Amino acid sequence: MRHRIAVVGSGPAGLTFARVLHRHDYPVAVLERDPAPDARPPGGTLDLHEGLGQLALDKAGLLAEFQALSRPEGQAMRILDADGTVLRDWRPRPDDRANPEIDRRQLRDLLLGPLDVQWGRGVTEVVPGTRDGVLVHFADGRQETYDLVVGADGAWSRVRPAVSSVTPHYTGVTSVETSLDDVDTRHPDLARLIGDGSVAVYGVNRALVAQRNSGGHVKVYARFRAPLEWHTNLDLADVEAVRSSLLALFDGWAAPVLDLLRHGTAFVHRPLYVLPVSHTWTHVPGVTLLGDAAHLMPPLGAGANLAMLEGAELAESIAAAPGPGELDDAVRVFEEQMWARAGRWAQITTAGLERLVSPDPTEALALFDQVQPSPR
Numbered sequence: 001m002r003h004r005i006a007v008v009g010s011g012p013a014g015l016t017f018a019r020v021l022h023r024h025d026y027p028v029a030v031l032e033r034d035p036a037p038d039a040r041p042p043g044g045t046l047d048l049h050e051g052l053g054q055l056a057l058d059k060a061g062l063l064a065e066f067q068a069l070s071r072p073e074g075q076a077m078r079i080l081d082a083d084g085t086v087l088r089d090w091r092p093r094p095d096d097r098a099n100p101e102i103d104r105r106q107l108r109d110l111l112l113g114p115l116d117v118q119w120g121r122g123v124t125e126v127v128p129g130t131r132d133g134v135l136v137h138f139a140d141g142r143q144e145t146y147d148l149v150v151g152a153d154g155a156w157s158r159v160r161p162a163v164s165s166v167t168p169h170y171t172g173v174t175s176v177e178t179s180l181d182d183v184d185t186r187h188p189d190l191a192r193l194i195g196d197g198s199v200a201v202y203g204v205n206r207a208l209v210a211q212r213n214s215g216g217h218v219k220v221y222a223r224f225r226a227p228l229e230w231h232t233n234l235d236l237a238d239v240e241a242v243r244s245s246l247l248a249l250f251d252g253w254a255a256p257v258l259d260l261l262r263h264g265t266a267f268v269h270r271p272l273y274v275l276p277v278s279h280t281w282t283h284v285p286g287v288t289l290l291g292d293a294a295h296l297m298p299p300l301g302a303g304a305n306l307a308m309l310e311g312a313e314l315a316e317s318i319a320a321a322p323g324p325g326e327l328d329d330a331v332r333v334f335e336e337q338m339w340a341r342a343g344r345w346a347q348i349t350t351a352g353l354e355r356l357v358s359p360d361p362t363e364a365l366a367l368f369d370q371v372q373p374s375p376r
């Protein structure tokens with residue numbers, strides 16, 4: 001028996017879910033608010049871990065293609081002092097495939113493959129328990145019903161209220177992103193500073209991280225502790241005003257490090273929000289959540305990995321569940337498994353953010369030494 005299944009959102013969670021179902025010849029409606037795949041900039045590179053994101057891609061039959069596209073050398077990590085002194089310069093072995101990087105656009109296209117996403121279908125509300133199943137309301141006024149609706153619609157999920165009243169809260173750390181293009185030709189000194197992967201500089205309650213994407217594109221993240229309203233006297237659309245404000249905030253840092261901000265193009269403000277660690281809910285038949293919709297956590301390299309593995313696992317459980325009762329049991333078992341694993345990662349990343357943007361910058365270095373193998 002084939003159930004009527006919809007997934008809301010075509011991020012890493014929703015696409016992996018749909019792609020694994022597709023591998024099992026199981027139909028699923030993928031409902032995405034964006035009007036087209038490239039309607040928004042895709043965001044920075046993702047590192048996919050062997051036991052998480054890569055395992056999910058294996059379940060989707062896409063691991064070999066991922067290995068061909070990904071950048072193992074992108075795992076390299078350099079840490080500098082605010083005065084520019086190199087404190088750590090870690091490079092992976094040539095055969096190290098533990099956490100290779102991939103551009104989000106490449107990952108999306110890999111997962112999209114044969115999937116028929118319904119673009120421009122923003123969901124506004126999900127109502128479980130109606131006579132015909134779970135009712136989905138769309139922004140254009142239309143409605144449809146399904147046996148199972150999977151909310152993979154990210155931090156500000158419109159599916160989540162059907163199972164939980166919890167909403168994300170501000171961490172006290174904000175982030176302003178900028179980027180550099182053609183770094184190897186236009187900014188060779190910065191290209192050397194960044195190396196093949198990332199460079200991170202930690203100061204008192206501040207951090208600057210620059211990360212290489214493919215094609216000489218670099219994303220720069222300025223993170224700092226600040227009240228949510230820190231920018232009330234600043235026009236965030238005024239690029240030069242934001243640049244000056246950041247340069248003032250990082251005043252005294254080494255000139256080559258500040259060049260990452262001086263040469264940045266547009267600036268995007270992203271305060272870091274999270275859901276409570278160990279967010280769970282009372283099971284609601286016909287609705288569940290995946291990825292950031294279920295467990296938004298600090299962006300320290302776990303969110304997309306968890307989202308993808310959850311998508312793959314839920315899809316496999318559904319494909320193996322023939323009857324209506326079994327579908328609900330499969331979802332319940334999946335939720336317990338997801339909550340336990342995501343709770344552990346939420347603890348790790350929450351503690352990590354405290355140490356990476358900390359009054360004591362040596363905490364960041366100590367954390368790096370704890371999680372990375374010995375420097376080579």
Ligand SMILES: Cc1cc2nc3c(=O)[nH]c(=O)nc-3n(C[C@H](O)[C@H](O)[C@H](O)COP(=O)(O)OP(=O)(O)OC[C@H]3O[C@@H](n4cnc5c(N)ncnc54)[C@H](O)[C@@H]3O)c2cc1C
Pocket residue numbers: 008009010011012013014031032033034044045046047048121122123124152153154155156157158221290291292293299300301302303304305306307
């Ligand atoms: C700067 C930064 C760096 C990061 N680096 C990493 C990393 O290296 N590794 C890692 O594992 N994680 C990383 N993360 C975290 C990762 O980006 C997220 O955890 C991941 O994208 C979550 O995937 P998702 O599919 O759950 O949600 P999303 O990626 O947010 O996708 C949600 C989708 O749902 C759609 N949508 C939203 N609302 C609706 C609606 N109402 N109706 C229909 N569609 C809707 C959205 O348009 C979007 O396509 C990083 C995050 C940030 C901010």
